Amino acid sequence: MNPSPSSMRPGAVWCDTDGQPIQAHGGGVMFHQGVYYWYGENKDVPNMPGTERVEVVGVSCYSSRDLLNWKNEGVVLPAVPDDPDSELHPLKVVERPKVLHNARTGKFVMWMHIDEIGYQYARAGVAVADRPEGPFTYLGSVRPCDADSRDLTVFQDDDGAAYLVTGVLWHSAIQIVRLSDDYLRADGEFVRVLQRPGPPTARESPAVFKRRGRYYLVSSGTTGWKPNEAEYAVADRMLGEWTTQGNPCTGPDAELTFHAQNTHVLPVAGGDDAFIVMFDRWNPHNLRDSRYVWLPAEFSEAGELRIPWRDEWSVEMLTKGSPMAETVTVDRIDSRQAYAEGEVLRKTSAIYVNPAGSDDCEGPVATLARALEIARSTGVRRIVLQAGRYMDVALQLGPQDSDLVIEAAEGETVTLVGGHVLTGWTDEGDDCIACPVPGVREGTRDFRS
């Protein structure tokens, strides 16, 4: 047992803050306003006699600020036992739920694999909530881009675009489809990648993350609950070409993914280039006792992904820097300015950014990408980063942003972690002067003072 854990122990029983084993299998983690939310399959019932399945209980949610101690927020999308036709009926299949926050609508959107016992129905279900703790309202299921849909994940890019990534065409490809702006529809532009003849080499359990402007897709083979060898692929664009890279796992039983199957890759907020790869160690004969294997990702200089086995590890090693981590700390971000030194900057308001903020309510927004979106739509030309660590900062700036000023708030330290690329400023000549930081106040700035 691992009650009130102080370290990660992959494969150990992991209890929530009530001392109960966590029920969030095939899950994913969303970070929102300083809190991690872990959604997954609740399998807390006995296996149906003589089978390797349990009745659907629903989707659980747990919350945590430290990734170790998780509070049970309850079953946020429960099964519907009263209606045998419901896609959420206990005799159906509801697997691999993943949740994204949509900054435009303010809603939390859950996608999940919906199926029937024989896995012939193969659809993607969607549910929506006003709060991360639910309750989620089930909206129904679709066949994205007219294909079947099995193991799935979702991925949200820095610019707010989101993608559904799912096994299609009877286990012969992974389909990546751009979701609609509200994340509720999966009928946008799409590609079919990682094509295989079928099981066991067909890819399942896709998990996507982005590091330094590059996309990574980790997946398993197709052997039911039995473990197999993981594989990852990389791409420069979500809808671009994906190149297979091989097995990222190293150490004992790496060719069996440490007797587990990946489900999600979690970027650690406040970490230095830190990602946790989440796996499920399935127990087909007692699925409720399936365990979690969470391991830190490592990267070579060339960006190759490595996931070494560890018996035990501490989350602090991610937040306080690991040998593979790279952090750039700045107290000022230079940007090109359209006004000359000595000029009085006209009174403007600024868009404040704070990693612990929210992209959907008043006050500081949480991401630089969202601030850029607001700047473009409102004409506000100043973005102020408040103290904190900004994960995977990657902005594509265009000509319309040439007079945008991005600066750190006075006396505060801003750390850009991960893909800290601010691209688009081509002019680094004489007219690219340092951004004025000392004395910055909301509203005005007098260069002569």
Ligand code: DGJ
């Ligand atoms: C493998 C999938 O990845 C799991 O989510 C689950 O559907 C099992 N197959 C069922 O055998």
